[in-house]
Amino acid sequence: xxxxxxxxxxxxxxxxxxxxxxxxxxxxxxxxxxxxxxxxxxxxxxxxxxxxxxxxxxxxxxxxxxxxxxxxxxxxxxxxxxxxxxxxxxxxxxxxxxxxxxxxxxxxxxxxxxxxxxxxxxxxxxxxx
Numbered sequence: 001x002x003x004x005x006x007x008x009x010x011x012x013x014x015x016x017x018x019x020x021x022x023x024x025x026x027x028x029x030x031x032x033x034x035x036x037x038x039x040x041x042x043x044x045x046x047x048x049x050x051x052x053x054x055x056x057x058x059x060x061x062x063x064x065x066x067x068x069x070x071x072x073x074x075x076x077x078x079x080x081x082x083x084x085x086x087x088x089x090x091x092x093x094x095x096x097x098x099x100x101x102x103x104x105x106x107x108x109x110x111x112x113x114x115x116x117x118x119x120x121x122x123x124x125x126x127x128x129x
Contacts, residue, residue: 006075007066010082014058017086017093021051024097043099050096054089057113061085064120071127081119088112 028044029035038045065085069078092109095101 002070004066004069006069006078006082007062010065010086011062013086014054014062014089017089018051018054018058021047021054021093021097025051046096050093053096054093057117058089061113061117061120064117064124068120068124068127071124073123073127077119077123081116081123084112084119085116088114088116 025044025047028041028047032039032041032044034041034044038048065078065082069075088109088111090109091105092113095103095106095109
């Protein structure tokens with residue numbers, strides 16, 4: 001069996017974020033009795049997009065991380081990339097979960113996410129060659 005400690009930690013901390021963002025959507029849906037869509041509720045719409053964005057970004061990053069780790073990419077590089085990715089996801093998620101936070105938190109969080117994903121691709125390429 002192959003161990004993937006870096007990917008496992010990344011999955012743990014980003015999975016916890018997904019759980020929190022999903023719980024936030026459920027909270028708003030129950031509060032407003034909304035089964036499908038957002039019923040025009042801006043708070044619910046924001047929570048839905050925050051959770052959906054995480055669902056779009058986290059799986060591919062974990063796949064790239066796991067592949068790079070399996071290919072033997074440098075562990076230190078992967079740990080730093082996971083840290084950047086996770087920081088970006090938590091910054092981005094905080095903007096969507098907490099009312100009144102500045103939009104720059106979303107911007108910098110997404111930028112960190114995209115840079116980290118590019119780095120995962122780079123480390124995968126380097127390790128695969």
